[in-house]
Amino acid sequence: MAPQKAIRVLVTGAAGQIGYALCPQIARGAMLGPDTPVILHLLDIPPAAAALEGVRMELVDAALPLLQGVVTGTDPEDVCKGVDIAVMVGGFPRKQGMERKDVMAKNVSIYKSQAAALEKHASKNLKVLVVANPANTNALILKENAPSIPAENITCLTRLDHNRALGQIAEKVGVHVTSVKNVIIWGNHSSTQYPDVNHGTVDGKPIREVVRNDAYLEGEFVSTVQQRGAAIIKARGFSSALSAASSACDHVRDWVLGTPEGTFVSMGVVSDGSYGAPEGVVFSFPVTCKDGKWQIVQGLPLDDASAAKLKTTGDELVEEKALALQCLEEAEKV
Numbered sequence: 001m002a003p004q005k006a007i008r009v010l011v012t013g014a015a016g017q018i019g020y021a022l023c024p025q026i027a028r029g030a031m032l033g034p035d036t037p038v039i040l041h042l043l044d045i046p047p048a049a050a051a052l053e054g055v056r057m058e059l060v061d062a063a064l065p066l067l068q069g070v071v072t073g074t075d076p077e078d079v080c081k082g083v084d085i086a087v088m089v090g091g092f093p094r095k096q097g098m099e100r101k102d103v104m105a106k107n108v109s110i111y112k113s114q115a116a117a118l119e120k121h122a123s124k125n126l127k128v129l130v131v132a133n134p135a136n137t138n139a140l141i142l143k144e145n146a147p148s149i150p151a152e153n154i155t156c157l158t159r160l161d162h163n164r165a166l167g168q169i170a171e172k173v174g175v176h177v178t179s180v181k182n183v184i185i186w187g188n189h190s191s192t193q194y195p196d197v198n199h200g201t202v203d204g205k206p207i208r209e210v211v212r213n214d215a216y217l218e219g220e221f222v223s224t225v226q227q228r229g230a231a232i233i234k235a236r237g238f239s240s241a242l243s244a245a246s247s248a249c250d251h252v253r254d255w256v257l258g259t260p261e262g263t264f265v266s267m268g269v270v271s272d273g274s275y276g277a278p279e280g281v282v283f284s285f286p287v288t289c290k291d292g293k294w295q296i297v298q299g300l301p302l303d304d305a306s307a308a309k310l311k312t313t314g315d316e317l318v319e320e321k322a323l324a325l326q327c328l329e330e331a332e333k334v
């Protein structure tokens, strides 16, 4: 059998804490499968150059069989060359007490300029996953500023929220997390997201029938998932890294290799208005993936309470988009 061609994976913000957790997972096959060789392209900013070199040294020291090379640098024009997959983690993280909107101005400018570098230098079939917050709106800004990259190739991470929802139900019921399927995260990767169990199952039975506690499912469950990012920041003093890295691998793996039959996952994708979501924002929907393409799961019934929650998170995304555009306009004036 001919050796498989190595896939070039860009990780921005690679010297940061998610980057540190993510690079070895990619190089061990968690993102593209156990037989796919990878070449890592690691980008960070000049003050992080020494730390980035440290990551490169550790990747060499780990003697990873799938890792065919590591490209590092601080100039996006160089580091984006020929990349097939871009995991955009670089940016300014939320600190304790900060709202996600506080980091907006800092991050949207980064995404505008990196969009241009990707458009010019990445592979024509580039797939993009934006992790850095505000993830949905950063992805939108990247899309708007890279018109030659197909819109369906630009996504953001809500798989972490999806996995958090699976984990909460598994703990509540006392089953392994793999028994729980088809929860949905609708909308924004923020505290307005709507974690929805109405179509989910535990060992094939509806979650509501197994949990038998609607007050929990509509109250504590929803707020725990919505606030989990803040709870991790409070506990660790830093935002989630291990789980963010693992979920980023899940997102790309399912996108590239396909979702298992009968299973859907949550991905932030450019909205086509399905389920009454606003068009023209990056909104998290239930999707299935096949042959490297995602498709929104259609036809799920939505009750009035769910529709109202979709509206709340959709409205926030519309507001974030306006704020991001305003931040970019102000940055251009300076």
Ligand SMILES: NC(=O)c1ccc[n+]([C@@H]2O[C@H](COP(=O)([O-])OP(=O)(O)OC[C@H]3O[C@@H](n4cnc5c(N)ncnc54)[C@H](O)[C@@H]3O)[C@@H](O)[C@H]2O)c1
Binding pocket: 012, 013, 014, 015, 016, 017, 018, 019, 043, 044, 045, 048, 089, 090, 091, 092, 093, 094, 110, 130, 131, 132, 133, 134, 135, 157, 158, 160, 161, 189, 239, 240, 241, 244
């Ligand atoms: N979507 C999600 O589920 C999710 C989950 C966790 C964290 N996050 C977000 O991911 C981002 C990264 O988190 P972290 O904990 O790794 O932060 P971190 O501060 O540890 O790392 C961020 C890295 O980005 C680098 N960086 C800053 N500007 C850059 C630029 N212009 N180009 C390239 N690199 C740049 C920094 O130097 C740093 O090394 C944050 O925005 C965080 O809020 C998202």
Ligand SMILES: O=C(O)C[C@H](O)C(=O)O
Binding pocket: 094, 100, 133, 160, 228, 229, 230, 232, 239, 240
């Ligand atoms: O909420 C945050 O800023 C951290 C991150 O997005 C998370 O969900 O863990």
